[in-house]
Amino acid sequence: MSRALLVSPSPAARAAEERLRATYEFVPPAEAEMIVALGGDGYMLQVLHHMLESRSIKPVFGMNLGTVGFLMNEWRLDRLEQRIASAKPFKVNPLRMSVITVEGEEISLPAINEVSLLRETRQTARIEVSVNDRVALPELVCDGVLVATPAGSTAYNLSAHGPILPLGSGLIALTPISPFRPRRWRGAILPESTKVRFRILDPHKRPVSAVGDQREVRDVATVEVAIDRTTPLTLLFDPEHTLDDRIAAEQFIA
Template sequence: MTARALLASPTPPALAAAAELRAAYEWVPIEEAEQVVALGGDGFMLQTLHTMLERHRILPVFGMNLGTIGFLMNDWRLEHLDERLARTKPFRVSPLSMTATTVGGEQHILPAINEVSLLRETRQTAKLEVTINDRIVLPELIADGMLVATPAGSTAYNLSANGPILPLGSALMALTPISPFRPRRWRGAILPEKTRIAVRVLEADKRPVSAVADQREVREVSQVDIAIDHNRDLTLLFDPEHALDDRITMEQFIA
């Protein structure tokens, strides 16, 4: 049997479910595990995956939803967990790597599973210069900000900003402006995952911008470089009838 570790969000429903699972099945410490079962919502799943990336020990994760939406999770059920795990469908998720340089010259390198977003910090709009593979494609984007989303994250903040839904496995990224003012007709781009994206903040002292990798923020940035990091691919496990690729596809038909 595959050695499994159990992780739970510190919410009452997740902790209660964890107690039931601990009584019904065998578990090992995370350091000895080959697989992880995570209980909580999408936020806890992202937290679990980020912890793995930081500790450089990446394991397949089967999430069960004890949160709100649970887009990255399976349904919660106590029964037949061994059989469910034996039938799971794995999905590879490639995170983004964000290198954010601040106005003061500090550099922060952070992973992002859903998206990297650049956001204005004050009432004034951000002015951004966008470079693709060393070629300036937008000399000046005036907007509240912009984001770069993975296929797994394309149905999150990206979709709320009217960005496209990207099929899982499409090897694409979405580049989406947030409330753009100029150029008026530019609504974003779909880019191959090998693309290197650089965003320079124009008038950074006057119009400060923060960069956010999923939930981790770096304030007052002057430049942000973004690329897919295939060296740290993650694996999510899903029930065959509740698979992530189906969910992403069906999001296109939800009114």
């Protein structure tokens, strides 16, 4: 299988690139059947987003030369061809956020981990939350709220005390960030077929931004979030250290 090599700009990744190119053959990305990515989770998200934008979807085998590397395999120089041949594929369906800003601009962006709504000022946000066109919370007073996929449930969602979702669970997490009212609401676990809609109740006095993974849209009026099944992504993992194993293990880390 022909492969391309994409590398983050970090010194560690660049040094590893030299060793890989001296040992294995790679082709330009446009000619490749799959991608090898060197870096951390942030770089992996960049690679996946670029594929979504270019509509050129290929399996990705990542090797960690970043910090956490939750979406990556262990960095090793040896046996790359054998590792790719025996890798276990995981399909990841990204979220799609459809935004209308205060000025009426319409923006659509994908998100592999989560879509987050965040207050822009010192004042709390006031957000109406609808689930499948039914108002579930007439007013959520909070620092923000997010929708996370299973792949992203151990990232920002977990830091906000949201649930860890196993891959293949067919679920998404709806998690508040520092909720003030309703004070005891801790979020919801919803079927992945659910459409979640947020309406900012006072967007001029209490402005809110929407962030899809790493890309932000400021001063939003409404945001709709749903799973996008038209562009599934494939991540490749070593059989002994797969993503579902990692997600399960996170539930036992104190």
